[in-house]
Amino acid sequence: xxxxxxxxxxxxxxxxxxxxxxxxxxxxxxxxxxxxxxxxxxxxxxxxxxxxxxxxxxxxxxxxxxxxxxxxxxxxxxxxxxxxxxxxxxxxxxxxxxxxxxxxxxxxxxxxxxxxxxxxxxxxxxxxxxxxxxxxxxxxxxxxxxxxxxxxxxxxxxxxxxxxxxxxxxxxxxxxxxxxxxxxxxxxxxxxxxxxxxxxxxxxxxxxxxxxxxxxxxxxxxxxxxxxxxxxxxxxxxxxxxxxxxxxxxxxxxxxxxxxxxxxxxxxxxxxxxxxxxxxxxxxxxxxxxxxxxxxxxxxxxxxxxxxxxxxxxxxxxxxxxxxxxxxxxxxxxxxxxxxxxxxxxxxxxxxxxxxxxxxxxxxxxxxxxxxxxxxxxxxxxxxxxxxxxxxxxxxxxxxxxxxxxxxxxxxxxxxxxxxxxxxxxxxxxxxxxxxxxxxxxxxxxxxxxxxxxxxxxxxxxxxxxxxxxxxxxxxxxxxxxxxxxxxxxxxxxxxxxxxxxxxxxxxxxxxxxxxxxxxxxxxxxxxxxxxxxxxxxxxxxxxxxxxxxxxxxxxxxxxxxxxxxxxxxxxxxxxxxxxxxxxxxxxxxxxxxxxxxxxxxxxxxxxxxxxxxxxxxxxxxxxxxxxxxxxxxxxxxxxxxxxxxxxxxxxxxxxxxxxxxxxxxxxxxxxxxxxxx
Ligand code: 3H9
Numbered sequence: 001x002x003x004x005x006x007x008x009x010x011x012x013x014x015x016x017x018x019x020x021x022x023x024x025x026x027x028x029x030x031x032x033x034x035x036x037x038x039x040x041x042x043x044x045x046x047x048x049x050x051x052x053x054x055x056x057x058x059x060x061x062x063x064x065x066x067x068x069x070x071x072x073x074x075x076x077x078x079x080x081x082x083x084x085x086x087x088x089x090x091x092x093x094x095x096x097x098x099x100x101x102x103x104x105x106x107x108x109x110x111x112x113x114x115x116x117x118x119x120x121x122x123x124x125x126x127x128x129x130x131x132x133x134x135x136x137x138x139x140x141x142x143x144x145x146x147x148x149x150x151x152x153x154x155x156x157x158x159x160x161x162x163x164x165x166x167x168x169x170x171x172x173x174x175x176x177x178x179x180x181x182x183x184x185x186x187x188x189x190x191x192x193x194x195x196x197x198x199x200x201x202x203x204x205x206x207x208x209x210x211x212x213x214x215x216x217x218x219x220x221x222x223x224x225x226x227x228x229x230x231x232x233x234x235x236x237x238x239x240x241x242x243x244x245x246x247x248x249x250x251x252x253x254x255x256x257x258x259x260x261x262x263x264x265x266x267x268x269x270x271x272x273x274x275x276x277x278x279x280x281x282x283x284x285x286x287x288x289x290x291x292x293x294x295x296x297x298x299x300x301x302x303x304x305x306x307x308x309x310x311x312x313x314x315x316x317x318x319x320x321x322x323x324x325x326x327x328x329x330x331x332x333x334x335x336x337x338x339x340x341x342x343x344x345x346x347x348x349x350x351x352x353x354x355x356x357x358x359x360x361x362x363x364x365x366x367x368x369x370x371x372x373x374x375x376x377x378x379x380x381x382x383x384x385x386x387x388x389x390x391x392x393x394x395x396x397x398x399x400x401x402x403x404x405x406x407x408x409x410x411x412x413x414x415x416x417x418x419x420x421x422x423x424x425x426x427x428x429x430x431x432x433x434x435x436x437x438x439x440x441x442x443x444x445x446x447x448x449x450x451x452x453x454x455x456x457x458x459x460x461x462x463x464x465x466x467x468x469x470x471x472x473x474x475x476x477x478x479x480x481x482x483x484x485x486x487x488x489x490x491x492x493x494x495x496x497x498x499x500x501x502x503x504x505x506x507x508x509x510x511x512x513x514x515x516x517x518x519x520x521x522x523x524x525x526x527x528x529x530x531x532x533x534x535x536x537x538x539x540x541x542x543x544x545x546x547x548x549x550x551x552x553x554x555x556x557x558x559x560x561x562x563x564x565x566x567x568x569x570x571x572x573x574x575x576x577x578x579x580x581x582x583x584x585x586x587x588x589x590x591x592x593x594x595x596x597x598x599x600x601x602x603x604x605x606x607x608x609x610x611x612x613x614x615x616x617x618x619x620x621x622x623x624x625x626x627x628x629x630x631x632x633x634x635x636x637x638x639x640x641x642x643x644x645x646x647x648x649x650x651x652x653x654x655x656x657x658x659x660x661x662x663x664x665x666x667x668x669x670x671x672x673x674x675x676x677x678x
Pocket of ligand 1: 021022024057060061062064065075076077097099100101102123124127130131132133135273276277669
């Protein structure tokens with residue numbers, strides 16, 4: 001059966017797309033739309049048209065899998081021009097998500113009705129693109145440039161209510177009566193001149209007040225730094241006010257084509273599929289029966305435990321949080337409440353939602369209260385003996401069939417599991433700090449972890465809004481393991497004459513939010529310090545001994561002012577110079593290129609080792625980890641994709657030039673001209 005069908009209801013022709021899972025606008029759908037419109041125009045008894053979709057959503061955009069391949073069938077832009085030109089009113093009936101090309105279909109229709117739960121948006125920018133079927137030209141003409149800017153440039157969809165408020169949706173209809181309500185609405189429009197988005201005049205707000213474009217650039221500063229598509233989006237929306245519709249469309253096409261052929265779009269589209277691939281676990285049926293998680297236990301109410309707990313509370317899953325001392329428990333619960341209240345103050349939560357979340361939190365001083373939890377996550381002190389003791393205790397108390405997870409960031413999960421009688425129910429859930437904010441969840445698969453346990457954790461991660469990737473058991477798992485060689489090189493370069501701020505700046509320029517020494521200051525230089533100011537073995541010991549514990553005390557590698565602006569510190573330069581003299585390394589100028597290569601190539605090399613050992617299922621999982629957990633710039637696609645774009649032969653040559661080890665897999669792929677991805 002065709003993916004697009006039509007139904008005649010008296011004088012209304014309903015065009016229905018059914019292209020699971022998300023009604024992407026592939027060639028067959030575009031053809032179906034054109035055929036549907038032609039049918040409506042050629043049938044005199046048809047007086048109005050409704051376009052709707054079956055399944056879970058309205059068109060969720062162009063079919064991304066067609067990108068980069070030769071164009072088949074009608075082009076979306078032309079199909080939509082034909083649709084808009086219809087002299088019979090056309091109504092888009094929206095449910096689910098009308099995204100990208102789907103939003104552009106809706107914009108080309110003369111009217112748009114939507115159910116209350118619908119969302120509408122132009123997320124192309126998240127794929128390194130801008131809308132390419134006149135969305136940047138029609139949207140500002142309907143809602144104004146000011147309202148169009150965030151939609152085109154940031155790309156977050158808006159709710160039906162918001163869309164109605166800005167004039168993007170004409171009517172909100174019944175959640176369960178979209179098909180009928182859309183037809184009734186269409187009937188009311190018969191005989192009226194159809195309003196065409198391309199002829200709208202709302203775009204003049206940007207001409208009257210051109211400052212909105214610069215203001216928007218400034219406000220969005222950090223969010224769009226380094227990305228090409230947002231600036232193209234701003235230019236396209238500006239053009240919508242300044243140019244004729246036809247010229248504006250030509251401008252959009254020019255900008256779109258340039259982005260589409262660039263590396264950023266390829267990288268971001270790689271990431272789109274990488275994130276989804278990471279949800280799939282090789283060899284496990286995605287439909288396997290899951291373990292119901294109705295109640296979660298957290299051991300440890302410190303920063304980590306509290307943050308982890310918030311994820312579940314926010315998702316409506318009751319949490320019992322256990323601490324050993326009353327004071328620590330009260331403090332932990334207080335921090336959770338305060339975090340929620342701050343979120344509410346910023347308008348991202350209602351007071352009621354804060355109370356709802358807090359009402360399903362049970363603080364306790366007794367392990368016994370964890371007995372009926374379906375999943376218990378420990379977030380106690382990072383020490384193997386402590387973890388073993390905790391797991392022995394949990395194993396004895398928590399009901400059979402419940403999952404026991406450790407939040408360890410580098411300890412051996414198999415060793416921890418071995419102290420329990422249920423190693424198949426043990427795994428690692430490595431959250432990143434702040435755990436209620438950071439997107440990444442590394443799910444550590446122990447040697448004996450059962451398939452349903454692993455899949456339950458994977459599905460649960462989606463429910464709590466995390467992006468998950470599976471790692472095998474190895475020191476530091478995927479993320480921290482790759483961080484180690486970078487840190488090693490960063491330290492080594494200081495001994496050879498590089499300035500620490502130069503090292504940080506190279507990573508900032510690459511697109512990281514901060515460099516290794518800034519990161520150290522933020523996390524606390526004193527983390528893991530032995531606290532003996534007399535014992536100075538490392539540079540870190542020396543910094544800690546003079547009270548340079550990091551940002552929290554106003555000084556670490558850098559001095560910080562009130563606004564947390566950093567300046568390199570003479571005291572630190574002195575300490576480094578002394579260590580360098582002791583190390584006896586020849587001091588030299590180190591170029592930015594060398595710094596970048598020595599920081600990043602060893603990470604790629606470690607990634608190759610991780611793949612070689614089967615610790616990650618696929619190279620793209622490594623990209624997912626580094627983009628979501630460590631601020632690797634999305635527009636480069638993650639370390640492994642980036643290495644592909646650099647060229648693996650070049651990475652190998654760089655490692656050799658700097659006398660750094662080369663993993664067999666990397667060398668092998670480079671010699672065969674292969675890539676990690678594809
Ligand atoms: C565009 O429109 C350009 C235009 O301006 C026109 C240019 C001329 N194509 O996310 P899920 C797959 S650019 C192909 O897990 P959810 C996805 O890979 C596009 N495939 O579901 C997955 O496959 P699998 C602008 C797509 O319920 C499956 O569908 N649009 C597409 O969590 C289920 O996806 C966007 O950027 C697609 N467009 O979320 C929207 N979309 O099962 C992108 C999804 O094999 N999509 N798939 O892993 C989304 O944001 C989410 O998929 C959506 C559903 C919110 C729709």
